[in-house]
Amino acid sequence: MELQGKVCVVTGGARGIGRTIAQHLSSGGAEIVYALDRETAGFADLPAGIQGVEVDVTAPDQIESFVESVIADKGRIDVLVNNAGITRDGLVHKISDDDWDSVMAVNLKGAFNMVRVVGPKMMEHGSGSIINISSVVGLDGNIGQTNYAASKAGVVAMAQTWAKEFSRKGAAVRVNAVAPGFVNTEMIQSVPEKVIQGITAKTPLGRLAEPEEVANTVQFLASDAASFITGQVIRVDGGLVV
Numbered sequence: 001m002e003l004q005g006k007v008c009v010v011t012g013g014a015r016g017i018g019r020t021i022a023q024h025l026s027s028g029g030a031e032i033v034y035a036l037d038r039e040t041a042g043f044a045d046l047p048a049g050i051q052g053v054e055v056d057v058t059a060p061d062q063i064e065s066f067v068e069s070v071i072a073d074k075g076r077i078d079v080l081v082n083n084a085g086i087t088r089d090g091l092v093h094k095i096s097d098d099d100w101d102s103v104m105a106v107n108l109k110g111a112f113n114m115v116r117v118v119g120p121k122m123m124e125h126g127s128g129s130i131i132n133i134s135s136v137v138g139l140d141g142n143i144g145q146t147n148y149a150a151s152k153a154g155v156v157a158m159a160q161t162w163a164k165e166f167s168r169k170g171a172a173v174r175v176n177a178v179a180p181g182f183v184n185t186e187m188i189q190s191v192p193e194k195v196i197q198g199i200t201a202k203t204p205l206g207r208l209a210e211p212e213e214v215a216n217t218v219q220f221l222a223s224d225a226a227s228f229i230t231g232q233v234i235r236v237d238g239g240l241v242v
């Protein structure tokens with residue numbers, strides 16, 4: 001899927017799914033992929049074509065100066081993947097204010113912080129593709145993930161809203177969400193083995209997703225092959241229905 005010459009930004013791009021997405025966009029022909037992350041350890045061995053940039057999605061000033069420098073240098077951002085995300089799991093009565101606020105700050109407001117700066121630039125340019133990484137948990141709910149589920153439902157609602165907002169005035173800025181099931185990354189290392197076995201047993205394809213399988217879907221949505229797809233949420237979950 002062609003991404004020839006595109007300028008791409010992936011948040012949380014230093015490791016896990018975000019890093020794999022950055023690699024797919026780059027090998028798909030992107031001119032450059034900026035992998036934004038607040039942890040810089042993963043930047044050292046990023047392949048050529050991917051540039052690590054220290055940006056915390058909860059820091060609007062960092063986002064603004066990053067976007068300004070890209071627009072000054074490249075003139076546009078063609079693809080934005082809002083991937084940065086965290087979990088602070090617990091049954092609802094055990095979720096502290098800090099657990100709630102920090103998950104919302106990164107997963108929900110982080111995407112908002114990015115898009116309120118990048119979206120208007122894409123509108124001015126007349127085209128672009130934004131992909132919010134949601135989760136099946138945001139569509140179906142999950143025990144112990146009140147905060148995470150709410151944030152991931154929120155990024156779907158924001159994608160649908162932005163699909164409408166950014167297609168005004170003749171612009172073709174597409175906005176979609178991808179909802180993976182459980183994916184084999186560091187994020188799920190805190191999930192108890194019993195839960196993983198339960199998920200696997202309920203998944204028709206009988207296993208967790210690999211990051212590449214999420215990245216393939218993101219790459220498709222980012223590319224011109226998805227030119228008439230906007231406002232959608234695509235599950236990458238092996239058929240899991242909770």
Ligand SMILES: NC(=O)c1ccc[n+]([C@@H]2O[C@H](COP(=O)([O-])OP(=O)(O)OC[C@H]3O[C@@H](n4cnc5c(N)ncnc54)[C@H](O)[C@@H]3O)[C@@H](O)[C@H]2O)c1
Nearest residue numbers: 012016017037038039056057083084085135182183185187
């Ligand atoms: N792993 C799964 O099972 C799974 C399933 C569905 C959805 N997701 C979603 O996919 C995305 C990536 O998950 P992952 O498994 O690769 O997680 P991960 O923890 O391996 O990687 C997340 C990356 O985001 C970065 N990050 C966190 N807070 C940030 C901030 N404030 N600013 C910038 N970067 C920040 C981290 O440093 C890290 O590099 C997340 O949004 C997650 O919710 C994951």
